[in-house]
Structures are given as C-alpha cells and as structure tokens.
Amino acid sequence: MKVLIVGAGPAGSYLAYLLARRDPRIELRIVEQNPADSTFGFGVVFSDRALEFLRDDDELTYELIAPRMQRWHDLSIHHRGERIAIDGIGFAAIGRLELLRLLHRRLHAVRVEPEYRCAIDDRRALDGYDLVVGADGLNSFVRSGREREFGTRIDHLRNRFAWFGTTRRFDTLSQTFVSNARGTFNAHHYRYAPEMSTFIVECDPDTWQRAGFAAMDEPATKAYCERVFADTLDGHPLVANKSIWRQFPKVWNEHWHAGNHVLIGDALHTAHFSIGSGTRLAFEDAIALDRSLAAHPDSVPDALAAFEAQRKPIVRKLVDAANASADWYEHFAEHMRHDPWDLAWHYIQRSGRVDLERLRRVSPLFVAGYEQHAKGEA
Numbered sequence: 325m326k327v328l329i330v331g332a333g334p335a336g337s338y339l340a341y342l343l344a345r346r347d348p349r350i351e352l353r354i355v356e357q358n359p360a361d362s363t364f365g366f367g368v369v370f371s372d373r374a375l376e377f378l379r380d381d382d383e384l385t386y387e388l389i390a391p392r393m394q395r396w397h398d399l400s401i402h403h404r405g406e407r408i409a410i411d412g413i414g415f416a417a418i419g420r421l422e423l424l425r426l427l428h429r430r431l432h433a434v435r436v437e438p439e440y441r442c443a444i445d446d447r448r449a450l451d452g453y454d455l456v457v458g459a460d461g462l463n464s465f466v467r468s469g470r471e472r473e474f475g476t477r478i479d480h481l482r483n484r485f486a487w488f489g490t491t492r493r494f495d496t497l498s499q500t501f502v503s504n505a506r507g508t509f510n511a512h513h514y515r516y517a518p519e520m521s522t523f524i525v526e527c528d529p530d531t532w533q534r535a536g537f538a539a540m541d542e543p544a545t546k547a548y549c550e551r552v553f554a555d556t557l558d559g560h561p562l563v564a565n566k567s568i569w570r571q572f573p574k575v576w577n578e579h580w581h582a583g584n585h586v587l588i589g590d591a592l593h594t595a596h597f598s599i600g601s602g603t604r605l606a607f608e609d610a611i612a613l614d615r616s617l618a619a620h621p622d623s624v625p626d627a628l629a630a631f632e633a634q635r636k637p638i639v640r641k642l643v644d645a646a647n648a649s650a651d652w653y654e655h656f657a658e659h660m661r662h663d664p665w666d667l668a669w670h671y672i673q674r675s676g677r678v679d680l681e682r683l684r685r686v687s688p689l690f691v692a693g694y695e696q697h698a699k700g701e702a
C-alpha cells in the first residue's frame with residue numbers, strides 16, 4: 325500500500341510511526357513544509373492522565389516522552405490579587421518542539437524520515453497513492469477545495485490570543501485575570517520545561533481595540549503584555565515566537581474522509597487550548613486510524629468508514645466540552661465581576677462536565693473552601 329501523510333506535526337508523525345512499526349511493507353511518505361526543528365508555540369499540556377493512553381500499546385514512546393514532562397496536581401486561579409488553589413486537577417506539560425523531536429526519534433527507529441521543506445501546494449501531488457492523510461493542521465491543504473465533501477465548518481472565536489513563553493517558572497497551571505484602563509486580560513500559564521513556561525495572553529475584541537494592538541508590532545505587543553502582567557511575571561520577560569494575535573478557529577468536519585483522502589488532528593477538528601486536549605486528540609486519531617487500517621487490510625474505504633464510525637462520537641464529546649470551555653473564555657470579562665472564590669467556582673464547571681459529587685471527591689480542599697466562603701466564613 326502506498327501512503328502519503330501531509331504534515332509532520334504530532335498527528336502525522338505518530339501515524340507514520342505506527343504504520344511503519346506495524347507493517348514495514350507499507351510504502352510510506354511523510355512530507356513537512358517546515359525545516360526540521362522549526363515550530364510555533366511553546367509548551368503544550370496534557371490533562372490529568374497525560375500520556376497514559378499510550379502506555380498499553382506503545383510503552384517505548386511512553387517511556388521516552390513521559391519522564392521529560394513537567395507535572396503538577398493543582399490548578400491556581402489568580403484574581404484581584406488573591407490565589408485560589410483547586411486541588412486534584414493534574415496536568416503534565418512538554419515543549420512542543422521537544423515533543424516533535426522525540427516523535428521524530430521514534431520515526432527514525434522505524435526507518436522513516438520526514439521530507440522537510442516540502443510543502444504540498446498542488447493537488448496533483450496527492451495523486452498516485454492508495455491513501456492520503458491530511459495531518460496538515462488548521463489550514464489543511466488536503467481539506468481545501470473539498471470542504472463540501474468533508475462538510476467542513478470553521479467558526480472563529482471573537483477573543484484574541486497571543487502565544488508567548490516566559491522564563492518565569494510557575495508551580496501550577498495558572499489562570500490570571502487582570503484589568504487596566506483599556507479593559508480585561510487573561511493569561512493561561514504553566515511550566516513546560518525546568519526553566520520555561522507557556523504564557524498565553526487573551527483579551528476580548530473591545531479591549532484589543534482600545535489597547536491599540538492593531539497598530540503594534542510583535543515587540544510592542546510583547547512589551548504591552550509584560551506591563552499588563554508585570555506582577556505575574558515578577559521581572560521575567562515574555563519570549564516571542566511568531567506571537568501574533570489570533571482568533572481561535574473551531575474546526576469541525578462532518579465527514580472524515582472523501583475518496584481515499586482522510587483527515588486527522590487539527591485538520592479534522594480543533595479543541596480550544598483551555599482544556600489541553602488538541603495534541604492528545606491528534607495522537608488518538610493516529611492510533612484509531614492505524615487500528616482501522618489493520619482491521620481492514622484489503623479495503624481502504626472500509627477502514628476509513630470504520631475509523632469515522634468508531635472515533636467520531638468520542639471526539640464529538642470532547643470537542644463539545646472544549647467549545648463550552650471556549651465559550652466561558654469568550655465571556656471572561658463578565659466572570660471577573662465575581663469575587664475570586666466565585667470566579668474559581670464558575671471556572672471549574674465551565675465545560676459542563678463536572679458534577680458536584682465528583683468535584684468533591686477530586687478537589688476536596690477547594691470544595692470545602694468554597695462552601696466556607698459561601699457561608700460567609702472564608
């Protein structure tokens with residue numbers, strides 16, 4: 325079987341590894357438009373069980389990546405100068421570049437090398453394969469021009485965000501809410517390496533206009549955000565890497581394959597970064613697609629139909645939770661009218677997935693603190 329994978333991000337790289345590991349007879353080509361070692365963004369978090377989903381089937385990759393992750397068990401909300409700790413909400417994080425390097429080491433071990441600096445920009449380049457996998461991210465070329473067949477829907481959130489790093493080490497995944505004369509800002513920050521943290525700044529469209537970000541270049545934007553979050557950064561600088569303002573696109577495809585083309589990862593669906601699941605979904609798509617291909621070795625159409633039928637309901641549930649969380653952020657300025665305890669209480673329930681009894685089990689200290697506060701004792 326001849327397979328072309330477009331994109332060597334987490335989804336494409338991991339699929340290439342799984343295919344080559346399972347069946348070395350597959351003629352596999354994986355192409356990547358960027359040079360090796362070039363990537364956007366800083367760290368990515370994996371919620372609660374981190375990479376446990378890899379452990380059963382792929383101990384080697386798990387053992388390679390898991391020890392390099394930063395881990396913590398609490399989440400912190402900072403509002404009006406107060407810190408509310410939410411215990412029991414564990415996360416693990418790793419630099420995006422480091423994750424890709426480790427994945428590419430696994431690829432090397434099964435004798436697959438991505439073709440770097442190879443951008444697919446002509447549909448004819450997709451001909452001649454039994455299977456073409458669009459693992460080419462948000463602005464997928466494989467998807468483009470076939471939106472009707474895929475049933476593609478892309479809705480942009482209204483808020484703007486810019487993805488920075490910082491040398492300040494944070495002890496937990498933290499959400500900081502601040503305001504100035506121009507409006508309200510949120511930062512979503514956590515450590516992803518011993519000396520580096522991710523720092524995503526978000527604001528609503530009115531704040532963005534009033535702050536004058538439209539007329540600022542990257543250094544001016546960085547300097548402004550450093551001033552807004554001066555207390556949080558505690559003298560550390562922000563670090564920029566293509567840290568332009570963007571509006572998060574909610575991507576969904578009703579049909580996951582068209583002919584012998586199939587989408588995985590961000591090309592197929594996005595999950596707002598506030599629930600830390602996009603990369604995990606990309607991995608899990610790769611696992612599901614590999615399994616479907618293994619179960620239907622003689623029929624690509626059957627394999628693709630099985631992939632969609634089995635995986636779509638699971639992904640839809642998670643994407644719905646991510647969209648609910650994204651919607652909470654779209655209104656974070658209103659939530660900031662609450663005092664710190666109430667803000668934290670609303671925050672933790674934002675995806676609609678947390679029931680009180682479960683929260684009491686997972687975060688007993690936080691729930692006890694909140695109940696005291698509600699009785700007027702805290």
Ligand SMILES: Cc1cc2nc3c(=O)[nH]c(=O)nc-3n(C[C@H](O)[C@H](O)[C@H](O)COP(=O)(O)OP(=O)(O)OC[C@H]3O[C@@H](n4cnc5c(N)ncnc54)[C@H](O)[C@@H]3O)c2cc1C
Nearest residue numbers: 331333334335357368369443444460461589590597602603
């Ligand atoms: C601000 C922000 C924060 C995030 N934080 C987290 C987080 O904390 N946790 C988490 O799990 N996820 C997070 N995500 C989401 C995560 O980055 C994505 O879900 C994940 O990278 C998806 O992997 P992918 O392989 O599908 O796509 P990508 O990582 O986008 O990889 C696609 C690859 O395809 C290549 N490509 C594109 N077009 C072509 C072409 N025509 N030819 C050749 N190559 C091409 C690209 O260069 C890229 O390398 C965040 C996203 C954002 C925007």
